[in-house]
Amino acid sequence: METLNPNLQSLLALLHSWHPLSQGFRTELSKAIQPYSVQPKQTLYHYGIHLHAAWYSIDCWIAKHRIPENGNEEVSQFFQPGEILTDLTSFLKGQTTQTRATILEGSTLLHLSRPQFDRLKAHPETQALLQEYMLGQKHKEHWRMDLLGLNDQQKIHQFAQRYPINRLPASTIASFLRIPPSRFSILRGSYNRSH
Numbered sequence: 001m002e003t004l005n006p007n008l009q010s011l012l013a014l015l016h017s018w019h020p021l022s023q024g025f026r027t028e029l030s031k032a033i034q035p036y037s038v039q040p041k042q043t044l045y046h047y048g049i050h051l052h053a054a055w056y057s058i059d060c061w062i063a064k065h066r067i068p069e070n071g072n073e074e075v076s077q078f079f080q081p082g083e084i085l086t087d088l089t090s091f092l093k094g095q096t097t098q099t100r101a102t103i104l105e106g107s108t109l110l111h112l113s114r115p116q117f118d119r120l121k122a123h124p125e126t127q128a129l130l131q132e133y134m135l136g137q138k139h140k141e142h143w144r145m146d147l148l149g150l151n152d153q154q155k156i157h158q159f160a161q162r163y164p165i166n167r168l169p170a171s172t173i174a175s176f177l178r179i180p181p182s183r184f185s186i187l188r189g190s191y192n193r194s195h
Helices: 005-016 023-032 088-093 114-120 123-146 151-164 170-177 179-194
Strands: 034-037 041-047 053-057 060-066 074-079 099-105 108-113
Touching: 005 023, 005 108, 005 123, 023 108, 023 114, 053 099, 074 123, 074 151, 074 170, 088 123, 108 114, 123 151, 151 170, 151 179, 170 179
Parallel strands: none
Antiparallel strands: 034 108, 041 099, 053 108, 060 074, 060 099
């Protein structure tokens, strides 16, 4: 059996935890996936483009932004090392993306293009994996909506249970939690003193 790059192995392990993978799928994906270098503060993709890629984060923290009805851009999701990122509506349906993604920290992603993804559709597990990814994204969205219903102190506490509250930029966390940046700094300081 050939030795796979550890980064590819971690992606395959994630996918296999969602659904058993055939050797044919593993081989096809191994040929299709490419390393992709980024740097902090880089925009991975921006509003209004047709997104033809999906990424797997090796060591990157990524913020996904959107513009809600009030017109003020906000962070709507975080992606951490070991997670897959794309805009499904744009990637699958060819529509322009209504989100943008920025690299917060890290340097390496794995890249899968839409034509390469289309070749993977010949394997029956591709549809099951896609469904699992969609369910995971819905779960993240529901978690955030529940979070936004809490008071500000509860938001900070719940966020810190899931994400590194002192590692990510304060402005991105404040945006995600819909807390004014100055208030967020005070509340995070209070949280840090009590934990």
